[in-house]
Amino acid sequence: MMSQAKHMSGLARGLNMRRTSNKIVVAGFGIALTLYLARALSEEWMVGNPMTVAEAVAAAFAVFIAWALTRELDPDHPWPAAVAMIASFVAALWFVPSILLVASAAIALRMVSGTVARSLTMFDLGLMAVIGYGSGRELSFWSIAIFAFVALKVAPEFGRLRWWAVGTLAGAFIGGWYTGELSPVTVTAQTAAIAVAFLLVGAIAASRVSVSAKTDAGPGLVEDSRLVMSRMAASVILASATLIGGFDAMWRIAPVGIALTVVALVSLIPPLAGPTTDGLKRSVPVPLSRGTGESASQGDEGSASDRRGTGESASQGDEGSAVPSG
Numbered sequence: 411m412m413s414q415a416k417h418m419s420g421l422a423r424g425l426n427m428r429r430t431s432n433k434i435v436v437a438g439f440g441i442a443l444t445l446y447l448a449r450a451l452s453e454e455w456m457v458g459n460p461m462t463v464a465e466a467v468a469a470a471f472a473v474f475i476a477w478a479l480t481r482e483l484d485p486d487h488p489w490p491a492a493v494a495m496i497a498s499f500v501a502a503l504w505f506v507p508s509i510l511l512v513a514s515a516a517i518a519l520r521m522v523s524g525t526v527a528r529s530l531t532m533f534d535l536g537l538m539a540v541i542g543y544g545s546g547r548e549l550s551f552w553s554i555a556i557f558a559f560v561a562l563k564v565a566p567e568f569g570r571l572r573w574w575a576v577g578t579l580a581g582a583f584i585g586g587w588y589t590g591e592l593s594p595v596t597v598t599a600q601t602a603a604i605a606v607a608f609l610l611v612g613a614i615a616a617s618r619v620s621v622s623a624k625t626d627a628g629p630g631l632v633e634d635s636r637l638v639m640s641r642m643a644a645s646v647i648l649a650s651a652t653l654i655g656g657f658d659a660m661w662r663i664a665p666v667g668i669a670l671t672v673v674a675l676v677s678l679i680p681p682l683a684g685p686t687t688d689g690l691k692r693s694v695p696v697p698l699s700r701g702t703g704e705s706a707s708q709g710d711e712g713s714a715s716d717r718r719g720t721g722e723s724a725s726q727g728d729e730g731s732a733v734p735s736g
Contacts, residue, residue: 511554
């Protein structure tokens with residue numbers, strides 16, 4: 411099923427169930443959904459606010475997207491994403507995020523970071539329409555569509571449908587703006603302070619970036635510069651939403667803030683990131699010929715790029731050919 415999804419969309423990603431982090435996210439989603447449904451159906455619950463069944467399902471997906479966002483912002487380390495899942499689960503007990511906006515932000519940040527690096531498909535034009543319309547309806551979230559637009563214009567991998575995607579995104583954005591209601595902007599000292607804090611968190615997260623994970627398309631690595639841009643883009647999305655829309659807008663995209671904060675903590679304290687092997691065999695040097703000193707590195711999946719006679723080595727990163735992010 412995941413393989414079919416990849417062929418259907420150039421932005422879809424797979425879940426390799428041999429990886430420990432992917433087993434955790436599937437189990438975590440199931441546990442979160444069960445607990446949220448129990449919360450919705452129970453009249454007596456000690457923690458959080460009441461929620462409907464629909465909100466319970468949305469909250470569970472928000473937990474999954476928090477994991478996916480963290481994997482986009484830090485593709486090398488799987489364990490911070492598990493922390494983001496737990497934090498998102500707790501936060502959603504009090505305020506259920508907007509799945510449309512959070513998913514739109516996740517797709518836009520994926521486009522900026524370039525972790526997939528595949529050409530767009532016709533299905534992705536529909537995703538651009540969703541991003542454009544959803545973010546265009548509210549000034550607080552215009553930055554989501556803006557970053558998706560910039561990625562489409564600048565990134566090299568989107569293929570022959572690039573300009574169709576630009577047109578679809580722009581048209582849907584205009585449609586959302588025309589049908590939406592632009593509330594007056596009221597900036598307070600508290601929202602301004604939190605917006606500045608989000609920008610500082612983004613700067614911290616972007617201060618230490620050195621990626622070893624490969625893109626889904628392979629064989630190239632995710633570019634450090636694009637990961638820096640995606641982390642800063644996440645901070646701008648959060649800051650603009652908070653500054654323009656206040657605390658309500660901030661909570662509606664809370665998983666983005668949780669993911670960025672976790673990544674920033676890992677940047678400040680690298681040991682918090684944990685291992686990068688993710689339950690698979692770490693790359694080990696394999697000699698190619700005696701007396702030459704040349705070697706190749708065998709990747710997580712057990713396959714090595716053999717560069718004989720060049721003195722180079724090739725290794726496959728933590729997440730192999732695909733860093734699962736939902």
